[in-house]
Amino acid sequence: MPKSLLIFDIDGTLCDINQPIPNYLLETLQQLSKQHQVVLASGKPFGYIAGLIRQLGLDNCMAIGENGGTIMYSATFPPTDYYQIEVTDEVQKIFFEIKQHYSKKFGQSIWFQPNDVNLTVFPLDIKNIKEIHSFAKQFESESINTYYHRDSVDFTPKGFDKGIAVNILLEKLDVDRENLYVFGDGSNDLPMLLKTDNSYLINAKLEGFEPKESFDGYDDLADFLKVNFLHYS
Numbered sequence: 065m066p067k068s069l070l071i072f073d074i075d076g077t078l079c080d081i082n083q084p085i086p087n088y089l090l091e092t093l094q095q096l097s098k099q100h101q102v103v104l105a106s107g108k109p110f111g112y113i114a115g116l117i118r119q120l121g122l123d124n125c126m127a128i129g130e131n132g133g134t135i136m137y138s139a140t141f142p143p144t145d146y147y148q149i150e151v152t153d154e155v156q157k158i159f160f161e162i163k164q165h166y167s168k169k170f171g172q173s174i175w176f177q178p179n180d181v182n183l184t185v186f187p188l189d190i191k192n193i194k195e196i197h198s199f200a201k202q203f204e205s206e207s208i209n210t211y212y213h214r215d216s217v218d219f220t221p222k223g224f225d226k227g228i229a230v231n232i233l234l235e236k237l238d239v240d241r242e243n244l245y246v247f248g249d250g251s252n253d254l255p256m257l258l259k260t261d262n263s264y265l266i267n268a269k270l271e272g273f274e275p276k277e278s279f280d281g282y283d284d285l286a287d288f289l290k291v292n293f294l295h296y297s
């Protein structure tokens with residue numbers, strides 16, 4: 065069996081938000097990472113994903129952070145090699161101003177995710193998410209994208225996503241696209257799901273998108289991975 069490149073979103077795909085990966089799926093991922101190249105891809109920053117991978121015990125696992133803004137070729141500090149999108153002076157200035165406006169308006173009732181390239185704002189109390197969203201509208205501009213999530217708002221420099229990061233990885237690792245498998249659950253996963261015919265949805269439906277297969281729950285996903293990717297000698 066040739067080595068495959070398997071890319072997994074984290075939240076909603078491998079586990080519930082702020083919850084650990086269930087044991088059965090975790091054991092499967094640990095075996096998988098010994099035989100294939102596993103990558104975790106998330107909106108979370110690299111430092112968060114690296115700490116997670118360290119404790120999960122996934123061999124040689126790589127990380128795509130901040131929705132494609134960063135790629136780390138090892139989950140170590142420092143990484144063996146990395147890629148990071150360029151954030152122009154103009155965008156840095158815009159982010160600085162947005163941050164100042166948010167701080168002035170909301171003080172310590174919001175939290176900025178510690179990012180390298182994006183600006184992500186969370187309300188501490190989810191009840192205030194509407195206000196956080198409507199405040200973001202005034203900052204929409206041609207140089208940045210604004211994404212409205214159910215728990216946060218993301219401001220990102222234009223011109224990258226998880227799909228573009230997947231293309232960079234394929235080239236860097238010299239993997240054929242037919243050996244690429246992508247697993248996700250949200251609309252921010254769509255750009256990478258569209259990069260392959262081997263696309264899988266977990267606990268989700270995405271309008272206008274037909275995956276190769278869908279799974280109801282993390283155990284179903286683990287069973288699929290075991291049957292299709294693990295070989296025992």
Ligand SMILES: [Mg+2]
Pocket residue numbers: 073074075076077248249250
């Ligand atoms: Mg997700």
